[in-house]
Amino acid sequence: MDLAFSDDDLAFRDEVRVFVKDNLPADIAESVRQGRAIDKPDIQRWQRILFDQGWAAPGWPVEYGGTGWDATKRYIFDEAMSEFDTPETVPFGLLMVGPLIYTFGTDAQKERFLPKILNGEEWWCQGYSEPGAGSDLASLQTKAVLDGDHYVVNGTKTWNSSAHIADWTFTLVRTSSEGKQQEGISFLLIDMKTPGIDPNPIVSIDGGHHFNMTYYTDVQVPVENRIGEENKGWTYAKYLLGHERQSISEVGLSKQRLRRLKSIAGEERSDGESLMDDKSFAKKVAEAEVLLTSHEYLNLRFLAEEAAGRPIGAEVSLLKIRGTEIRQQLTELTIEALGYYAAPFELEQLTDGWNEPSIGPEYAAAQMPQYLFSRAATIYGGSNEIQRNIIAKMVLGL
Amino acid sequence: MDFSLSEEQQLLKDSVQRFVRDEYVLESRRKLVASDTGYSEDNWAKMAELGWLAMPLPEEFGGIGGGAVETMVLMEEFGRGLVVEPYMSSIVIGGGFLVAGGSKEQKTELLPKLAAGELKLAFAYAERQSRFDLNDVECKAEKSGDGYSISGHKGVVFHAATADKIVVSARTSGGSRDAAGITLFLIDNNSSGLTRRDYPTVDGLRASELEMDGVAGTVLGKVGGGAALMDEVVGQAIAAICAEAVGCMDVLQETTNEYLKTRVQFGVPLSKFQVLQHRMVDMFMECEQARSMCYMVNLKIADEDPTERAKAVSAAKVQIGNSGRYVGQQSVQLHGGMGMTDELHVGHYFKRLTMIDTMFGNKDHHLKRYADL
Amino acid sequence: MDIQFRDGDLAFQAEVRQFIGENLPADLRDKVQHGLHLDKEDYVFWQRKLNERGWFAPHWPVELGGVEWRPTQHYIFQNELVEGYCPPVMPFGVRMVAPVIFTYGSAEQKQRFLPGILDSTAWWCQGYSEPGSGSDLASLQTKAVREGDHYIVNGTKTWTTLAQFSDWIFCLVRTSNQGKPQEGISFLLIDMKSPGIEVTPIITIDGSHEVNSVFFTDVRVPVENLIGEENDGWTYAKFLLLFERSNSLTGGLKQQLHRLRTIADQERANGAALSADPGFAAQLADYEVQLRTYEFLELRTLGNPNPGAEASYLKIIGTDLQQLASELTLRAVAHYGNPYIRDALVHGYNQPAVGPDYAAPAAPQYFNYRKTAIYAGSNEIQRNILSKAVLGM
Ligand SMILES: Cc1cc2nc3c(=O)[nH]c(=O)nc-3n(C[C@H](O)[C@H](O)[C@H](O)COP(=O)(O)OP(=O)(O)OC[C@H]3O[C@@H](n4cnc5c(N)ncnc54)[C@H](O)[C@@H]3O)c2cc1C
């Protein structure tokens, strides 16, 4: 057991800090600090900067453009990034389909897709869920029928985050109705510009347009866009879910949020003093911080396992559960800190061109949408109930 | 001891229920929320016609003379419908101030108009530094001629844009956090020196920031008697908003239960999973507890002992805050992706419940107040 | 709607208080107030006092010794007893088996058993649970085989509270294996002095001897001790469970709160009373708010002749609060939750207390109170009941 970093690690940390400090665009940092949604061009801009430095995908193997860092370095990197107001990584390309492609894809697929994921040029979305298939994903019905060298895809996908701004989607489709449900599913990469794809906005409770209902009508997908074997899609999807859950631990993000919470509570007044001096509020912030610390150490333990080459099992669900709960706790405390100024809801304030004075304190406007949207975190990526089912079965053997 | 409604109260309940059912399907509410005023003048006129605006006002001034239980009945159903008309601001609070503090002339002039739907009121109390302390007041009122001139900022004033007159708390003496030295004033919404910034709120209502620079105000109640008056009327408002919250929670509890029975995953309705059953039971128990406290506070709000009254108010607000949070958050959770959509009514009830906790002090504030009483 | 007690209620309340004042000896009151151990004689003494006044079995039919009170009066009565630190009434006879006897028993059974319950000469215990049958009570296996005018009973009952003091036990036994498990159960009253009954103690985590295992080996029980019909025992058991769950807990919770407050006033933290510490004060206030909520929840269900669902959620919320109070109390005494001197819990212990004298029962009570969420139908089972019966899930 050893918690200390080597000199080399410490030097690396300084390097990352200096780099981020010198290169993170001020306008992006400001938006992150305010908790505003960061739009696609800004995220691409930042990813390009990281890409040029060779740091776009720390977790990828070196041969595909990764860094080759060990678990400790990756942790240090994330940690150093979270000390600054860097935008959250959009997971679909870098954390989800990318690893899937370099693990199960053909050489042609790797060549075609990985570079543009890495430099942020192509934007991906995930097409798994359907109206009738949420937690029970294996019951999905979107059909793909092979016709010559194309699949013809028909059906409806829903809750597709970013589908309206994505260039590509990775989808699960039904290619067979024989045997168990899981055994007839294939994994397709689909160009969003293909005729017959129609994403429709779904407005969420925070008033934003994050996700979509996407209709597929006779959409032609070349066979070479299938990942791995036909009817083996479920295996790949499960592999990917493992990845998704780990990235969902959100330690760095939560640290950013905690910082924002403290700074807001420091500004807010209560009983004539700073809200951070209010005992009961300070206690709740401290409780959240303690939870976050224990979550961070849980995360470190998993990293250490991984570094030692031991496989991580279903325990990884713990990270998803705790990570998302902490996120909700922090966003909730933040709106609590605002008092009455949680109520004003003028979404225009969050858009770039807004230049009127803010309603109440300038940090207020972005917080309520953040809180509301954070309610989704315990639903997507396999709901927390489903994660608990998984732990009960796979870890506890219940 | 008796927790049942009288015959008249039951009739009142039936008629509000009808109104909510007919006028308040989610689509029509959505239109109201998006409209210029944020609610419907027709609905307001209907409420006047049905006697609801007059309900809590005294008979001698054109009212019906109902008590807290009648208001509770109305507010609960309004909660079920997520009604956006300014009943709370105008009648419960504005009317409450006139009844408790208004002079004979003010009552004679204003109450009949209020009851008839010809006058609307709002209440400006929050300031940037005040958080939930009603007595943390920096707005200043100075004597000018035979009236007062008010200057300062008020924040998140619900329904200010459509009010004819606004009740404003301002300091006539004392330091900024003293209970003594606060006076309530009535100001006209079109006064010179008043600048308003109007905006929507997250739960579908309207509010404004007020900037006052020498606005003319007439005293409501006694000079320096604002704190006591606010304590009394805000207590009544809290009792009423608890009822609204109970209405919201019941709808969420019923809807979620229904949804779990119809939504099939893994080949069975979600209601067959024990974790979800137990979660629903916990939601149900929260609803029942909230209802108990809602009855309690509405029955005790007229108690002669001010400490007993204040304790009842704070205890109820704490319970409502806790229950509302649990029921709201879990309703979204158990609806999965659907719970996150703007289209489904669940999110709107959730947002209203979230903001009800903040109104007049959240659970932490009232827990502290309760402990100090 | 109103929540005023009527004049009659207030007079009644005064009457109950006066009765307690005149009849409860100070040392007994002390024991209860400080959470010390009570002997069988203590219970019996107090139950007889109540009985002399005609108040021991108020919910019984008047002709059998009950009183004709309004629901509010029952409520006041129960809560006054608790708030006055009277020893609790042992429920097994008067509140549990007696209603079964006077509802389903024969005339002979009523005559034979009820008087002993009323004057506390016969002490009862409840023989339901078995090692293999807890929540799933209907799976019980203790067998009763009819042989002439006797049943021969063989099997094991467990968790039997106070069996060590009991004269009688009411038991659920299996008389048939046909049909559903519920359909082969009978309700027997068994004399604890019958040959073949053996009682062995089970010591609970707080170190006390409250529960027992009861072994039955060829125990002969006269047929006339069968309640109602053979194989209909489940019906009677369900009826009884309702009574078991519909006890008001408010008074006891208030008592716990009171004790907790007294302790928090005397404990010191940061140079002031613990009760003045904002963090602890907030927790106390939070508890008090929950208790108030519970009280009004109980009041709303008062007088409901058919407490089904309500009884289930009152059980859950009430026992949660019992546990919470005991937990806060343990936290309040801080380090002095550690010393464990068994004798310090017995009245008359005359060594000086280790630490403050109120500290000794805190930990044992906290540990002991974990039971409340388990017995009388665990809180999980209550949630199952509610989801089915109320929410139709
Ligand atoms: C903001 C957001 C973004 C999303 N982005 C995407 C995306 O980009 N691509 C994509 O494909 N999908 C996306 N999703 C969909 C997400 O994966 C699903 O919402 C999720 O799988 C849950 O499915 P559901 O919404 O149909 O809920 P349901 O499966 O209907 O579940 C409803 C409730 O029942 C519970 N439940 C279900 N089954 C069980 C069980 N067996 N035991 C206990 N509890 C159970 C759930 O936990 C939930 O609380 C997104 C969702 C949200 C909210």
Ligand SMILES: Cc1cc2nc3c(=O)[nH]c(=O)nc-3n(C[C@H](O)[C@H](O)[C@H](O)COP(=O)(O)OP(=O)(O)OC[C@H]3O[C@@H](n4cnc5c(N)ncnc54)[C@H](O)[C@@H]3O)c2cc1C
């Ligand atoms: C102090 C004490 C005194 C008692 N006194 C008596 C007495 O005098 N006479 C008597 O007959 N009995 C008595 N009991 C027994 C009591 O009724 C049982 O303990 C109770 O019925 C639970 O049974 P069990 O202990 O076998 O637990 P189990 O039934 O084995 O339950 C273990 C756990 O699983 C949970 N569980 C079980 N089934 C389900 C389900 N379907 N869904 C969800 N969760 C479930 C339970 O809630 C519990 O948490 C007493 C118990 C205690 C602790």
